[in-house]
Amino acid sequence: MTALIMKDLYAIKGQMKSAIYLLLFFMVLAFFFDMGPIVVMFAVLFGSLQVMTSFAFDEMSKWDKYGLTLPVSRRKIIASKYVLSLLLTIGSAVSLTPIILLFNLFFRSFSTDELFSMLCVISAAALLMLSVSIPIFLKFGTQKGRFFLFAVIFIPVFFTSFISENVARFSISLPSVQTLKLLAYGAPFFMLLPLMLSYLLSIKIYANKEF
Amino acid sequence: MPAISIRNLQKSFPAFTLKNVSFDVQKGTIMGFIGENGAGKSTTIKCILNVLKKDSGLIKIFGYDHTKEEMQIKEEIGVVYDDLPFPETLTGSEIEKFMSRLYKNWDEPLFYQLLKQFKINPAKKVKELSRGMKMKLSIAIALAHHPKLLILDEPTSGLDPIVRDEILDLFLHFMEEEEHTILFSSHITSDLEKIADSITFIHEGEIVFSESKDVLLYEYAIWKGSQQELKDLPEDAIVRMRQGIYGVEALVRKNRIHSIFPTTRPTIEELMVFLTKGDI
Incomplete structure (x- = not known):
């Protein structure tokens, strides 16, 4: 399985380089315009999106029809994509930690606490997005899968912003800040369950897939 | 014992069916697998490799069922398709690094020796290689774990006669070992004329003949x-x-x-x- 993860990491290496340049650009912007949360969001989501890129590379090169001739089981091929998802999401989140601390050193408009809880929520969102999109990509391919992905991102974003703008109208009582913070920190761990379910579903889809 | 033995292989698609395909590839021989485009060559090969799931029939490789002993069998097989199926951003040396972790018998010096022989720069990305170079890299990858059986699906299509000739020589060199076997699908029959010991002809999903070339x-x-x-x-x-x-x-x-x-x-x-x- 390590071999397959290495293959994907080598394949997306170029994309990762561009992502780092973009991140640096956003950091400069953030420095002048005080946009810490945007940097966090961009970095984590971009990291996770590389898993999708790896699917696109596989599809373009018709890798699977070759991968299945190697001494590696279908289950391991799928497992490698999920381990890659975790590695990229956790990797992006961890590599952002010193950046967040640095931000806090220069300006204190966002507290470290606030940025870290945001990092956790975005990592959780990224894991949820991957949990939904990996089986979709396996079933429908990356071309059709993109439309589903759009829906997967757009619908929750729309729904959340609708709720948050109408909190007063619907007389929703929000939990305390302390509870929200706890929920935020726990969010990535809660997402391990959908990720596990998604993995089992993907194994089922891939077991019957032909190339 | 044949290296590959197929009996009554059936595989149906909405517009195409493999009908009771049966043939043997004897150890130590090269079998040319011919037929027009869409005749069922690639479908048969993909069924052998379990990339496509057969509907019914029996496929044995080295005497073992191809699904029950799949991993053991795949350690001994090298596969070459008509293209190089690796993401085009990878380099030859990157491919070597992860492929070496997949096979127990991977031979790194042999891989680099083959690349040197083919004049392929291992630092070049797949997308920077010519079609001929890509096929040679594909063959180097297939040979680097010392397989006993090579399964080749149109490996020479779209190549100029000189590169084709070089590639055929490589396959003949591979056959110097007594135990080695090749199943070579192609519609370039002149290639098979040069190297095949036997020919299996498939037409519209059915085997027309499977016979020694000389016969x-x-x-x-x-x-x-x-x-x-x-x-x-x-x-x-x-x-x-x-x-x-x-x-x-x-x-x-x-x-x-x-x-x-x-x-x-x-x-x-x-x-x-x-x-x-x-x-x-």
Whole structure:
């Protein structure tokens, strides 16, 4: 399985380089315009999106029809994509930690606490997005899968912003800040369950897939 | 024991069916697998490799069921498709790094020696390589874990004659080991004429023949003449015939006609065309 993860990491290496340049650009912007949360969001989501890129590379090169001739089981091929998802999401989140601390050193408009809880929520969102999109990509391919992905991102974003703008109208009582913070920190761990379910579903889809 | 043994293989798609495909590839031989585009060559190969799931039938490789002992079998097989199926951002040395972790018998010095022999820069990305170079890299990858069986699906299609010749030499070099076997699918029959020991011909999902190349080329002959002269040929000798601009051509069974009839030895291509398009 390590071999397959290495293959994907080598394949997306170029994309990762561009992502780092973009991140640096956003950091400069953030420095002048005080946009810490945007940097966090961009970095984590971009990291996770590389898993999708790896699917696109596989599809373009018709890798699977070759991968299945190697001494590696279908289950391991799928497992490698999920381990890659975790590695990229956790990797992006961890590599952002010193950046967040640095931000806090220069300006204190966002507290470290606030940025870290945001990092956790975005990592959780990224894991949820991957949990939904990996089986979709396996079933429908990356071309059709993109439309589903759009829906997967757009619908929750729309729904959340609708709720948050109408909190007063619907007389929703929000939990305390302390509870929200706890929920935020726990969010990535809660997402391990959908990720596990998604993995089992993907194994089922891939077991019957032909190339 | 054959290296590959297939019995009554069936695989259905909405527009195409493999019907009761059966043949053996004997150890230590090269089998040419021929047929027009869409005849079922790639489908058969993908079923052998379990990339496509067969509907029914029995496939054994080195005497083992191809699904039950899949991992063990795949350690001993090298596969070459008609393209290099790796993400194009990878370099040769990156491919080597992860492939070496997949095979127990991976031979790093052999891989780099082959790359040197093929004049392939391992630092070059797949997308920077010419088609010929890509195929050579694909062959180097397939050979670097010392497989006993090579399964080649149109490995020479789209290559110029010089590169094709170099590649055929590589396969002949691979066959110097007594235990080695090749199943070579191609519609470039001249390649198979050069290196194959036996030929299996598939047409519209069915095996037309699976026979030693020499037997095939000695069993059949091509007779050319006029419509009038055709009447002199014994009817049971004619397998297929076709009307040309200058007369009639017939594929005949050599042992059924007298030697006074002038015939020529057929090429595999002629056999394929006659058996596919000729009239009965």
